[in-house]
Amino acid sequence: MSAGGRPRVLLVGGGGGFVGRQLLPLLLREFDVRSIHRHPVASEAVPGVEWVEGDVARLRDWTPVLRDVQVVVNLAWYRWARPRRFEELYGGLRGLLTAAIDAKVHRFLQLSVPAAPLRMERELPYLRWKRRFDQELTDSGLSYAIVRPTLLFGPGDVLLSVMLRMVRRYPFFPMFGDGSFRVNPLAVADLARQIRKLAGSSTVGQFDLGGPETFRYRQLTDLLFRVAGRRPRYWTMNARNGIRLAGLLQSFGSNLLYAYEVEWLMSDLLVQPVAEGIGGPLERVEPYLRSLLPPPG
Numbered sequence: 001m002s003a004g005g006r007p008r009v010l011l012v013g014g015g016g017g018f019v020g021r022q023l024l025p026l027l028l029r030e031f032d033v034r035s036i037h038r039h040p041v042a043s044e045a046v047p048g049v050e051w052v053e054g055d056v057a058r059l060r061d062w063t064p065v066l067r068d069v070q071v072v073v074n075l076a077w078y079r080w081a082r083p084r085r086f087e088e089l090y091g092g093l094r095g096l097l098t099a100a101i102d103a104k105v106h107r108f109l110q111l112s113v114p115a116a117p118l119r120m121e122r123e124l125p126y127l128r129w130k131r132r133f134d135q136e137l138t139d140s141g142l143s144y145a146i147v148r149p150t151l152l153f154g155p156g157d158v159l160l161s162v163m164l165r166m167v168r169r170y171p172f173f174p175m176f177g178d179g180s181f182r183v184n185p186l187a188v189a190d191l192a193r194q195i196r197k198l199a200g201s202s203t204v205g206q207f208d209l210g211g212p213e214t215f216r217y218r219q220l221t222d223l224l225f226r227v228a229g230r231r232p233r234y235w236t237m238n239a240r241n242g243i244r245l246a247g248l249l250q251s252f253g254s255n256l257l258y259a260y261e262v263e264w265l266m267s268d269l270l271v272q273p274v275a276e277g278i279g280g281p282l283e284r285v286e287p288y289l290r291s292l293l294p295p296p297g
């Protein structure tokens, strides 16, 4: 417990990232938050938050960070990094897990990702090290929740907002294959509500979470054009060329879309069960897209 008598969460990865920004204010309604990550963020300069500067991959002594902590929520991971960095971050999280068991924390929540094609699961360091940690948490004996949201949208997202910008700016939008693979994007605000609920519950397991509307990818991109007020015009390429194009952009240092993300998208494995049971309707895609448009006039 904190000095104020409220339970305390250790937020690993902090309240400054895409998910963390939505989650922090919800957690603060019932918890004090100790937040560990590398760079300071203005949103954490509020009562109830204690920022600890730290790189999870390097921290060796978790004991002081875990003092008086009942619940650990881990958000930290890299979208793209050298293979070694995933292994190092995994190593740091493993140290945290061992220390959390010793400290007898009540609950450990881990943000993870949906299933991917087997080859990617086996070979991609992003997934291999993440899954290894997920498995160790599952086997740890702690009360845990592994939360696996699908594609997320919301303020500052790097997917739908970027796609809409491209649709508005360029004459053609790339279409991978026939675009028949499915997606059901989830609002990051709805994910945050789920995480907050799971932080306060004792239900153990894996929670696969998707949004309320399932689109074929091509339907989603048609919607982007409609919202932008334009007729859909595609630059169609087969699956392999789609992955190649992303790989080429990546090799020039672009972080628009990584080759592994294109392969994953086309696998049709990203569709997740609808994230129900958090009270109130889930956010839909179209109003969010419209909110991104500049005001008329």
Ligand SMILES: NC(=O)c1ccc[n+]([C@@H]2O[C@H](COP(=O)([O-])OP(=O)(O)OC[C@H]3O[C@@H](n4cnc5c(N)ncnc54)[C@H](OP(=O)(O)O)[C@@H]3O)[C@@H](O)[C@H]2O)c1
Residues within 6 Å of the ligand: 012, 013, 014, 016, 017, 018, 019, 020, 036, 037, 038, 039, 040, 054, 055, 056, 057, 074, 075, 076, 077, 078, 079, 089, 111, 112, 113, 114, 148, 149, 150, 151, 152, 153
């Ligand atoms: N975004 C999505 O669509 C999506 C979908 C499914 C699952 N997820 C999962 O959700 C989690 C959060 O994703 P996100 O999009 O919010 O990521 P994000 O915006 O990149 O935020 C991650 C946060 O983790 C911190 N962090 C990264 N490496 C760290 C390290 N070595 N030590 C300490 N802190 C570190 C960063 O803060 P500092 O820079 O201050 O350290 C950053 O604020 C990830 O595990 C991701 O795999 C995301």
